[in-house]
Amino acid sequence: MSEVDELVDKLLQELRRGTITIGVLSQLDEPQYGYSLVSILSEKGMPVEPGTLYPLLRRLEKQGLLESKWDTNEGRPRKYYLVSRKGKEVFAQLKNEWKSIVGNMEGLFRENG
Amino acid sequence: MVERYIYAVTQRLPQGQRQDIAEELRGLIEDMLDEGNDGRPVENSNIERVLIELGSPSELAEKYRGTSHFLVGPDLFPAYLSVMKLVFIIAVSAMGIIFAVETILTPLSILSHFVDFLISLFVTATQAFAWITAGFAAAQYFGMTPFGLPGVYNRGKWNPSELPPVPDEKKRIKRGDVLTGIIFSILLLVVMRFSNHLFGILLFEDHHLEATIPFLNEEKLDEVMPLIYLMVAIGIVKEITKLMAGKWTKNLAVTNLVINGAIFLLAMLILRDQAILNPDFVQQLTDSWEIGKQQEEYMIIKTVWNQSYNLALAAFVLTLLIDTMTGFYKALRK
Numbered sequence: 084m085s086e087v088d089e090l091v092d093k094l095l096q097e098l099r100r101g102t103i104t105i106g107v108l109s110q111l112d113e114p115q116y117g118y119s120l121v122s123i124l125s126e127k128g129m130p131v132e133p134g135t136l137y138p139l140l141r142r143l144e145k146q147g148l149l150e151s152k153w154d155t156n157e158g159r160p161r162k163y164y165l166v167s168r169k170g171k172e173v174f175a176q177l178k179n180e181w182k183s184i185v186g187n188m189e190g191l192f193r194e195n196g
Numbered sequence: 197m198v199e200r201y202i203y204a205v206t207q208r209l210p211q212g213q214r215q216d217i218a219e220e221l222r223g224l225i226e227d228m229l230d231e232g233n234d235g236r237p238v239e240n241s242n243i244e245r246v247l248i249e250l251g252s253p254s255e256l257a258e259k260y261r262g263t264s265h266f267l268v269g270p271d272l273f274p275a276y277l278s279v280m281k282l283v284f285i286i287a288v289s290a291m292g293i294i295f296a297v298e299t300i301l302t303p304l305s306i307l308s309h310f311v312d313f314l315i316s317l318f319v320t321a322t323q324a325f326a327w328i329t330a331g332f333a334a335a336q337y338f339g340m341t342p343f344g345l346p347g348v349y350n351r352g353k354w355n356p357s358e359l360p361p362v363p364d365e366k367k368r369i370k371r372g373d374v375l376t377g378i379i380f381s382i383l384l385l386v387v388m389r390f391s392n393h394l395f396g397i398l399l400f401e402d403h404h405l406e407a408t409i410p411f412l413n414e415e416k417l418d419e420v421m422p423l424i425y426l427m428v429a430i431g432i433v434k435e436i437t438k439l440m441a442g443k444w445t446k447n448l449a450v451t452n453l454v455i456n457g458a459i460f461l462l463a464m465l466i467l468r469d470q471a472i473l474n475p476d477f478v479q480q481l482t483d484s485w486e487i488g489k490q491q492e493e494y495m496i497i498k499t500v501w502n503q504s505y506n507l508a509l510a511a512f513v514l515t516l517l518i519d520t521m522t523g524f525y526k527a528l529r530k
């Protein structure tokens with residue numbers, strides 16, 4: 084991998100870190116378990132590794148943004164996650180911030196041609 | 197293999213979360229296996245592929261933990277490093293001084309002295325490293341951030357008033373000066389310990405050290421040795437206090453005065469009645485030079501001996517005075 088690729092890779096990783104959180108919050112109005120969320124996100128163009136997503140879900144739950152419940156009725160037990168009320172509030176604010184960031188970035192790009 | 201993987205991950209996690217995360221991982225791995233296989237029986241190679249995709253157990257565990265575990269975190273690290281450096285410089289100097297003294301005493305066994313030097317250096321370095329690290333690790337673990345250390349601020353709700361003023365160049369206490377102070381304290385101690393072999397008039401015969409006429413009285417010296425240790429310790433504490441303060445302030449100058457006063461009192465106690473001096477010094481010297489009591493030289497030697505003592509004492513007191521005054525001068529100047 085060339086030096087440029089490596090740098091791009093590293094910077095992209097930093098960039099994605101926050102967007103994945105917002106992406107997750109946006110998709111959990113309906114309860115999902117980890118792996119179904121991996122599929123949904125990747126279908127919608129935001130591929131996430133399970134190794135990243137699972138710990139993230141746990142962290143968001145600990146912060147009170149998600150609620151979880153084990154479902155043992157199906158063949159294998161699964162932990163379903165759902166956005167909490169606090170999570171919804173946080174998501175709404177993040178969404179606004181995100182929109183303004185996108186707007187500002189576009190402004191910056193336009194200036195530079 | 198799946199169980200081994202899950203075990204490897206959860207082993208690295210806090211007890212309370214293990215069960216839950218293990219369940220979740222088991223489900224995830226099964227899902228991932230189903231995904232790639234479309235109902236075909238699972239083979240070992242499929243499992244391997246999935247586990248490789250999930251990443252190494254330690255990496256995954258780290259992601260679950262969220263925060264990395266620090267032995268000594270970034271807040272404490274600069275202080276950790278500077279304490280470490282300081283202690284190593286002092287250790288090397290102290291060992292070096294002892295090595296030098298022993299080599300002067302018995303130059304023929306220089307090799308064995310050097311080996312001793314290396315061994316004690318290694319032992320001291322290991323000990324120092326272990327204890328300093330243990331201390332800082334404990335501070336890290338219990339979340340103690342010693343404010344006042346350079347570069348440590350309240351995280352989150354810090355206030356600009358925490359910023360230390362840029363020390364005035366003229367008031368700053370240089371690390372080199374502090375080090376010199378500490379090394380001299382150790383030098384004093386080493387000289388005292390070895391005094392009777394080295395610290396005196398050396399008599400050579402055919403380029404061999406034949407005898408020493410010691411300046412000090414060995415028995416008395418043993419008696420006051422604890423006092424000397426105490427004095428050296430106080431001296432080192434003084435230097436470390438200066439280092440922590442970083443610049444001269446009125447308080448520091450007063451502290452310096454008090455400590456120097458204590459050193460002075462201790463020194464007077466040690467030198468009381470001049471008992472620590474070798475009472476037979478003049479006699480021994482004149483004997484070895486074959487000078488009779490009636491000769492003029494005898495009186496001269498006696499006078500020089502007494503004068504030297506007074507001069508050394510005066511120099512000592514003067515040094516303490518200058519050190520104290522310098523402190524106040526630097527603290528109070530604008």
